[in-house]
Amino acid sequence: MRKVLLYSLLLVGGLAASQILGDRGEHVVKLLTMVALGFIMIHVGYEFEIDKSRPGQYGWDYVVAATAAAFPWLFCALYFVYAMAPPEMWGSQDLWTEALLVARFASPTSAGVLFSMLAAAGLSATWLFRKARILAIFDDLDTILLMIPLKIMMVGFRWQLALVVVAIAVLLWLAWRYLHEVRLPISWPWVMLYSAVIALICEGIFLASHVIDDTVPIHLEVLLPAFALGCVLRRPLRQDPHVDDAREGHEQGPEHPTEQHVATLVSAAFMVLVGLSMPPINLGPPAEPMPQAVAVPEGNPTLAAEPAPRKYAGVSPEAVASQKAFPGWGMLAFHVLIVTALSNLGKMFPALCYRREATRRERLALSIGMFPRGEVGAGVLVISLSYGLSGPALTVGVLSLALNLLATGLFILSVKRLLGR
Numbered sequence: 282m283r284k285v286l287l288y289s290l291l292l293v294g295g296l297a298a299s300q301i302l303g304d305r306g307e308h309v310v311k312l313l314t315m316v317a318l319g320f321i322m323i324h325v326g327y328e329f330e331i332d333k334s335r336p337g338q339y340g341w342d343y344v345v346a347a348t349a350a351a352f353p354w355l356f357c358a359l360y361f362v363y364a365m366a367p368p369e370m371w372g373s374q375d376l377w378t379e380a381l382l383v384a385r386f387a388s389p390t391s392a393g394v395l396f397s398m399l400a401a402a403g404l405s406a407t408w409l410f411r412k413a414r415i416l417a418i419f420d421d422l423d424t425i426l427l428m429i430p431l432k433i434m435m436v437g438f439r440w441q442l443a444l445v446v447v448a449i450a451v452l453l454w455l456a457w458r459y460l461h462e463v464r465l466p467i468s469w470p471w472v473m474l475y476s477a478v479i480a481l482i483c484e485g486i487f488l489a490s491h492v493i494d495d496t497v498p499i500h501l502e503v504l505l506p507a508f509a510l511g512c513v514l515r516r517p518l519r520q521d522p523h524v525d526d527a528r529e530g531h532e533q534g535p536e537h538p539t540e541q542h543v544a545t546l547v548s549a550a551f552m553v554l555v556g557l558s559m560p561p562i563n564l565g566p567p568a569e570p571m572p573q574a575v576a577v578p579e580g581n582p583t584l585a586a587e588p589a590p591r592k593y594a595g596v597s598p599e600a601v602a603s604q605k606a607f608p609g610w611g612m613l614a615f616h617v618l619i620v621t622a623l624s625n626l627g628k629m630f631p632a633l634c635y636r637r638e639a640t641r642r643e644r645l646a647l648s649i650g651m652f653p654r655g656e657v658g659a660g661v662l663v664i665s666l667s668y669g670l671s672g673p674a675l676t677v678g679v680l681s682l683a684l685n686l687l688a689t690g691l692f693i694l695s696v697k698r699l700l701g702r
Contacts (some may be wrong), residue, residue: 284545286399288552289690295556296683303561310481310557314656317551318393319507324534324544325396325414326511327467327538328405331460334685339415345634346419347644348370349651350388350427351447357384357620361674365608365616369600373593377602381673383665385431386678387624389424390503391655396554397548398693399650400531407700408639416631420656421504424447428661432497439497441490450503455511467535469543479506500664502657518619537690555655556686561663562679605672613673617680625679626653646699652692653684 332338361380362371370376395417404410425447429442465471483501491498532544591603601667608616632641632648664679 285398285693288401288549290550291552292556292686292689295561296686297556298553299557299559302454302557310554312557314551314554315480315483315503316476317547317554318656319479319503319535319657320472320544321393321397321546322504323475323508323514324532325392326508327514327516327535328533329414329508329512330411331457331512333457333460334626342412342415343419343423345614345631346416347423349416349628350420350423350631352630353387353624354384354427354627356627357387357624357678360620360623361677362617365674365677366604367479367600370593370596370604373579373596375593378431379665379670381622382431382436382640382668383670383674383678384664385424385428385625386658386661386665386682387620387654387656389421389630389657390417390429390651391555391653391657392421392690393551394653395650396533397551398653398689400533401548402693402697403531403702404549404697405531405533406638407643409643409647409650409696409700412631412635412639412647415646416651418504418508420651421502422576424503424657424661425449425500425505427434428664430498433475439494441494441497441499442584443534445499445501448501449505452509456509459513459514461513464515467514467517469534469540472534473547475510476503476507479510482506482508488674500660503662504657505511519610539590555659558656558659559683559686560659560666562683584598608673613677613680616673616677617684620681622685624654624685628652642699646696649692650696652685653689654682658682 315387358377358380360377361384366376366380395413399405399410399413415483425445429445432439480503483503483506484628486501487498533550534540536546607613629648631651632644635644635647659682662675662682665675665678
C-alpha cells in the first residue's frame with residue numbers, strides 16, 4: 282500500500298499547489314493532464330476484455346453506471362435548491378438550471394485515479410476491478426451525455442452537441458468491432474505519442490469550435506478516444522497481459538519492467554496534475570455583475586441605456602442576494618460535509634446489484650471504489666464558471682470535490698480491507 286500512500290500525497294500536494302498558483306499555467310496543466318490520462322486509458326483499454334457472446338450484460342452495466350451517476354447528481358441538486366436557497370426561489374427555472382449544472386460534478390468517478398489506485402493496491406485481478414473498469418467508463422460516458430441537455434438549458438440547442446453524440450457512438454463501435462485486432466507498436470514511447478496526439482486533437486477541436494461559436498465549444502474528453510484506441514491495439518502473441526495483475530503496485534499495460542516503471546511515473550504525475558486541475562476555491566462573496574448598456578446614437582436621446590434582463594424572473598432582489606450571500610464558515614463547512622456525504626451515498630447503488638456475481642462485501646467494496654472523483658468533476662465545475670455561475674453552491678461543490686479527492690486513499694484502503702477479509 283506504499284504506492285497508494287504516495288499517490289494520495291501527490292494528490293494532496295497538487296491540490297494545495299492549485300490554490301497557490303490560481304489560474305497561472307492552467308492551459309499547460311490541462312494539456313498535460315489530458316496526455317497523462319490518455320496514457321493511462323490506452324493501457325486500460327489494452328487490458329480490457331469483452332465477452333461478445335453476451336452483449337446484454339453490458340446494457341445492464343450501463344444502467345447500473347447511469348444510476349450510480351444520476352443519484353449523486355440529483356441528491357446534490359436537490360440540496361442546493363431546498364437547503365441552500367430561500368423558499369421564494371424554489372420555483373425559479375434559472376435556479377434549477379444552475380443547481381443541476383453545478384451538481385453534475387458529483388456524478389463522474391475519476392477513471393484515471395481509480396484504475397491507478399486499485400492497480401497500485403494489487404487489486405487488478407479481482408472481480409471488483411473488472412467490474413469497476415466497466416462502470417467507471419460508462420459513468421464518465423453518461424456524464425458527457427447528460428451534460429448535453431444541461432448545456433441546451435443554458436444556451437439552447439447547437440449542432441455541436443449532436444456532433445459529440447455521433448463521435449461517442451463511432452468510438453464505442455470501433456472499440457467493439459476491432460477489439461485487439463489493430464497491429465500498432467505498444468511500447469511506452471509510442472503510447473506516449475498516441476496520447477499526446479489524442480490530447481492535441483481534442484484540444485484543437487475545442488479551440489476551433491470555440492472560434493466558430495464561443496457559447497458552445499466542443500468538449501471531447503480524452504478518456505473515451507484513448508480507451509477505444511487501447512481496446513483495438515493487438516497484443517503480442519504468447520503474452521498474457523494479466524499475468525501479474527495480483528501483484529501489489531502493478532500498473533495497467535505491458536508487463537515489462539521498463540513499461541511498468543514508466544507507467545508508474547505517468548500515474549504519479551497524473552495524481553499531481555489532477556490536484557492542479559482543481560478550480561480556485563473562492564471563499565468570498567460573489568462580485569456584483571456590471572450593468573450592461575446599449576450605445577446611444579448621437580442626437581437621439583430617447584434611446585437611453587437599458588440594463589440587461591435580470592435572471593430569476595419573479596424573484597425579489599432580496600431573495601437573490603440572500604441566495605448569493607456568503608453563509609459563514611461554520612455553515613459552509615456543514616454544507617460541504619452534507620454534499621460530500623450525499624454524493625457518495627448516491628454511489629452506493631451498485632451494492633444492491635450483481636447479487637449472483639459477487640458477495641455482499643465485494644459489492645460494498647465496488648460501491649466505495651466508485652467514490653473517487655477527479656479531473657472530470659473538476660471539468661464540470663470549470664464549465665459552470667465559464668457560464669458565469671457563482672455563489673455558495675459553486676464554492677461548496679469545489680470544496681466537496683477537494684474533500685473527496687483528499688479522502689481517495691482512505692477509500693482504496695477500505696476497499697482493500699473489505700476484500701482482504
